[in-house]
Amino acid sequence: MPLNNRFSIIIPTYNEKENLITLLPVLKNLYPASNIFIVDDNSQDKTSDFIKKFSRKNKNVHLLQRHSKLGRGSAVIDGLKKALIIGKTDYYLEMDADFSHVPGEIKRLLVKKDPHTLVIGSRYIPGARTVNWPHWRQILSILANFYIRTILKIPLHDFTNGFRLYPKYAAEIIVMTNPAEKGYTTLSETAYILFLNGFKFVEVPTTFVNRKLGKTKISLKEYLQSLTSIIRIKQNYHGSKML
Numbered sequence: 001m002p003l004n005n006r007f008s009i010i011i012p013t014y015n016e017k018e019n020l021i022t023l024l025p026v027l028k029n030l031y032p033a034s035n036i037f038i039v040d041d042n043s044q045d046k047t048s049d050f051i052k053k054f055s056r057k058n059k060n061v062h063l064l065q066r067h068s069k070l071g072r073g074s075a076v077i078d079g080l081k082k083a084l085i086i087g088k089t090d091y092y093l094e095m096d097a098d099f100s101h102v103p104g105e106i107k108r109l110l111v112k113k114d115p116h117t118l119v120i121g122s123r124y125i126p127g128a129r130t131v132n133w134p135h136w137r138q139i140l141s142i143l144a145n146f147y148i149r150t151i152l153k154i155p156l157h158d159f160t161n162g163f164r165l166y167p168k169y170a171a172e173i174i175v176m177t178n179p180a181e182k183g184y185t186t187l188s189e190t191a192y193i194l195f196l197n198g199f200k201f202v203e204v205p206t207t208f209v210n211r212k213l214g215k216t217k218i219s220l221k222e223y224l225q226s227l228t229s230i231i232r233i234k235q236n237y238h239g240s241k242m243l
């Protein structure tokens with residue numbers, strides 16, 4: 001099936017220069033018509049200097065520089081805001097910078113694109129794989145997803161993988177709603193917002209590869225705090241039918 005590859009890609013970054021040096025050329029090569037928005041939180045490794053240099057020769061690559069580490073989720077929301085204005089595409093993809101999301105598998109999400117559907121790259125449906133991820137992280141992730149599914153009552157297998165394709169209307173609704181969560185739990189909040197707005201969800205199997213370069217940004221403390229955030233999300237929107 002021919003794909004319309006004009007879509008926007010939003011990548012939150014914090015100290016990911018080593019990964020971006022390879023990721024950006026790969027994405028440009030695979031999806032030459034896409035707009036790429038990197039939202040960097042003043043990384044000490046000077047990620048932003050590299051992006052500025054790269055974007056001089058690649059007009060479809062944009063940098064959104066924030067002054068400090070403000071969280072993965074809010075970086076994506078700020079990226080969506082900018083992409084909606086500058087990118088003006090019908091679809092918006094979010095992904096990590098560390099090659100945990102395989103660039104070639106973006107195509108799997110694109111084939112499911114639909115104006116009323118959130119397409120989610122999932123690690124927990126048949127056909128999906130995780131590579132080199134420590135067992136303890138996999139167990140924590142599976143438990144967290146079970147917990148989120150139970151609280152939010154959305155029949156999804158993977159809430160916490162930031163590999164998603166949003167149709168334009170979904171991106172607009174998320175930006176207008178302005179999620180309260182700023183870190184990794186923004187993914188659960190945006191899923192809930194779209195669920196309450198009547199969007200459909202499709203999960204496609206993807207391969208999650210543990211990062212080879214750079215360090216993780218999530219701490220165990222943040223992980224545990226995110227459990228209470230899910231209850232807060234449920235309470236905040238409780239009873240609101242947004243349709």
Ligand SMILES: Nc1nc2c(ncn2[C@@H]2O[C@H](COP(=O)(O)OP(=O)(O)OP(=O)(O)O)[C@@H](O)[C@H]2O)c(=O)[nH]1
Nearest residue numbers: 012013014039041070071072075096097215216217
């Ligand atoms: N702009 C911005 N990006 C962030 C922030 N926290 C994490 N990121 C980015 O979000 C993506 C996911 O973060 P990771 O540290 O890879 O989190 P993870 O995938 O759960 O953990 P590992 O893959 O094990 O490192 C990466 O591209 C990070 O650079 C943040 O506060 N601000």
Ligand SMILES: [Mg+2]
Nearest residue numbers: 096098100211
């Ligand atoms: Mg990662």
